[in-house]
Structures are given as structure tokens and as C-alpha cells.
Amino acid sequence: MQKTQPISASSSSGEGLLKRVTRVIASASGLLKAGERDDYLHRCVADFMVVRGEKVLETLLQKAERGEHEAIQALRNALAVNYTYFWREPEHFHILMEHVIISLRKRVDKRGSLQPRVHLWSAGCASGEEPWSMAIAAAEACRVTGLAATIEILATDIDTVALADAQQGRYRDHALRELPNELRERYFHPLRMGSGKIWRVGEALRKMVRYVPNDLLAAQWPVGESGHRFDAIFCRNVMIYLSDSARVHLFEKFSTLLTPDGLLLLSRVEGGMSYADAYFRPCGDAVYLPSAAARRVSQNRI
Numbered sequence: 448m449q450k451t452q453p454i455s456a457s458s459s460s461g462e463g464l465l466k467r468v469t470r471v472i473a474s475a476s477g478l479l480k481a482g483e484r485d486d487y488l489h490r491c492v493a494d495f496m497v498v499r500g501e502k503v504l505e506t507l508l509q510k511a512e513r514g515e516h517e518a519i520q521a522l523r524n525a526l527a528v529n530y531t532y533f534w535r536e537p538e539h540f541h542i543l544m545e546h547v548i549i550s551l552r553k554r555v556d557k558r559g560s561l562q563p564r565v566h567l568w569s570a571g572c573a574s575g576e577e578p579w580s581m582a583i584a585a586a587e588a589c590r591v592t593g594l595a596a597t598i599e600i601l602a603t604d605i606d607t608v609a610l611a612d613a614q615q616g617r618y619r620d621h622a623l624r625e626l627p628n629e630l631r632e633r634y635f636h637p638l639r640m641g642s643g644k645i646w647r648v649g650e651a652l653r654k655m656v657r658y659v660p661n662d663l664l665a666a667q668w669p670v671g672e673s674g675h676r677f678d679a680i681f682c683r684n685v686m687i688y689l690s691d692s693a694r695v696h697l698f699e700k701f702s703t704l705l706t707p708d709g710l711l712l713l714s715r716v717e718g719g720m721s722y723a724d725a726y727f728r729p730c731g732d733a734v735y736l737p738s739a740a741a742r743r744v745s746q747n748r749i
């Protein structure tokens with residue numbers, strides 16, 4: 448039997464598909480203008496065609512072009528880059544732990560016996576390794592201070608397949624390779640699956656994290672509805688896939704959703720982005736605090 452050759456995204460047929468994918472994704476995402484993410488989408492489309500073939504992409508595209516929501520979502524899922532692992536860039540989780548400790552102590556001092564609340568957001572959480580790691584850092588903050596707190600972590604992503612995996616909370620050893628053993632023993636349960644070992648996220652963490660689908664490029668976000676601000680937002684390894692105008696827009700929105708001393712954490716490869724300057728000031732490696740100007744705008748909006 449003759450094997451079909453995958454068509455490269457740089458062939459004329461590939462170029463046509465790329466344009467159509469860009470158009471569909473752009474019209475489904477309020478913020479993205481056609482052409483703004485061509486390099487990134489080009490790579491994704493080429494990978495998709497190698498793995499699943501042009502025919503599958505064509506069928507999906509035709510449905511998406513007719514406005515079928517499931518096909519649009521399937522396209523977004525297929526094109527998402529979900530690479531992640533627990534305790535990625537560990538210094539960020541140490542910073543988060545310190546930040547939660549300081550916030551808890553301040554809130555307990557102010558309100559006496561009230562159980563303080565801490566709000567965190569993992570924006571672009573992929574299959575959950577990042578928000579669960581944030582939950583571990585927050586749980587450790589409670590453990591070392593001996594303070595009881597309500598920790599609420601919102602975890603969002605555009606990819607609904609990745610979110611379903613995240614909700615399952617089951618991971619292979621490899622995903623936990625950077626997590627210190629002591630933390631793995633404290634917050635996970637080992638399960639046997641065939642010859643391998645699977646780690647299941649424990650109840651203490653499960654109570655903290657809520658997974659919600661969200662396109663960061665959409666006009667409306669399902670956050671901030673209850674009126675609270677976030678003590679920290681992690682948006683790591685997401686901005687690299689977005690256009691310049693989308694990045695500026697995200698920085699502005701994030702600055703209004705953080706508490707005045709709330710932290711925004713990007714990945715180290717994204718640190719030093721000048722788009723952040725109008726709204727944030729750097730306070731560490733890829734770690735930002737809302738600038739005074741952003742704080743004033745944000746306070747006027749309350």
C-alpha cells in the first residue's frame with residue numbers, strides 16, 4: 448500500500464490551510480487579529496499535519512468554518528502547546544510560599560480570629576502541574592506558619608482536553624521529577640498502574656483548585672466576578688505564543704486584577720518584556736508588582 452506523504456505547512460496547500468486556521472482561530476478569539484500569530488500557528492499546523500494528516504485537519508476546518516463550536520474547540524485543543532511539569536522554575540514556588548506567608552500574617556494581624564483567604568490564579572495552566580504546585584506552596588505556607596487559611600486557586604486554559612487531565616490529578620513519575628520527594632510524599636498518593644507508578648493528587652490540594660476553561664484573548668474572562676483581587680497570578684510560558692498587542696492587553700488586565708502588592712509571575716524566558724512597563728515594575732527574575740500608576744487605575748475601579 449502506498450503511504451501518503453504529509454504535506455508541509457510551507458507547501459501551497461499547507462499555506463492555504465494555515466490561512467484558514469488563522470482566520471478561524473482569530474474570529475473565535477476577540478483579541479487576536481488575523482496574521483498576528485502566523486509563526487506560531489505555522490509550526491502548530493505543520494506538526495498537526497505530520498501527526499494526524501491533512502485530511503483530518505481539512506475535515507475539522509470545514510466544520511469550524513461553519514461555526515461548529517466543538518470543531519473550533521477541537522482545533523484549539525489540537526494546536527495548544529501543553530508542555531509543563533511540577534515545580535517548574537522552583538524559585539517561583541519559593542517566592543509564592545514567602546508571599547503567602549507574609550499575606551497570611553498581615554491578614555491575621557488585621558482581622559484577629561478570622562480565617563484569612565488567599566486568591567491565586569494559574570492563567571494557562573495546561574494539564575495542571577502548575578496550579579497543583581501553587582497549591583503545594585500555599586499549603587506549605589499554612590503548615591510552617593501554623594495558620595489555617597482558605598486557599599482558592601483558579602486554574603484556566605483554552606485547551607479543554609488538558610483541563611480534563613488536570614482535573615483527574617493523576618501523574619506519572621516523570622511529571623514530578625523536579626518536585627522534592629518530601630513534598631511528593633506529603634501531598635500525593637501512589638497508585639499502581641500496570642508496571643508503572645502513578646501519583647494521585649491528595650485531598651488537601653484538591654480542595655483548593657478550581658479548573659475553568661478560558662481564552663485569555665476573549666473579551667470577557669470568568670474571573671473577578673466575586674469582586675476579589677488575586678494575591679498572585681502565574682502566567683508562565685503563555686505570552687511567548689501571543690502577539691505584542693495581546694501581551695500589552697494582558698498586562699493591563701492582570702494589573703487591575705491583582706491586589707496592590709499582588710505578584711505577577713512569567714517564565715524566565717518571558718522576563719524583561721517591555722510591554723509590562725506601563726503597568727508593572729520588576730521585583731525579581733520574571734516577577735512583577737503592579738506599578739503605582741496601575742494601582743491608582745485599579746483603585747478607582749473598585
Ligand SMILES: C[S@@+](CC[C@H](N)C(=O)[O-])C[C@H]1O[C@@H](n2cnc3c(N)ncnc32)[C@H](O)[C@@H]1O
Pocket residue numbers: 527528529530531532535570571572573574577603604605606609661662663664682683684685688714
Ligand atoms: C506551555 S503551556 C504552559 C503551562 C504552564 N503555565 C507552565 O508554565 O508550565 C502553555 C499553555 O497556554 C495555553 N494557552 C495558549 N493560548 C492561550 C489562550 N489564548 N488562552 C488561554 N490559554 C492559552 C495552552 O493551551 C497551554 O496549555
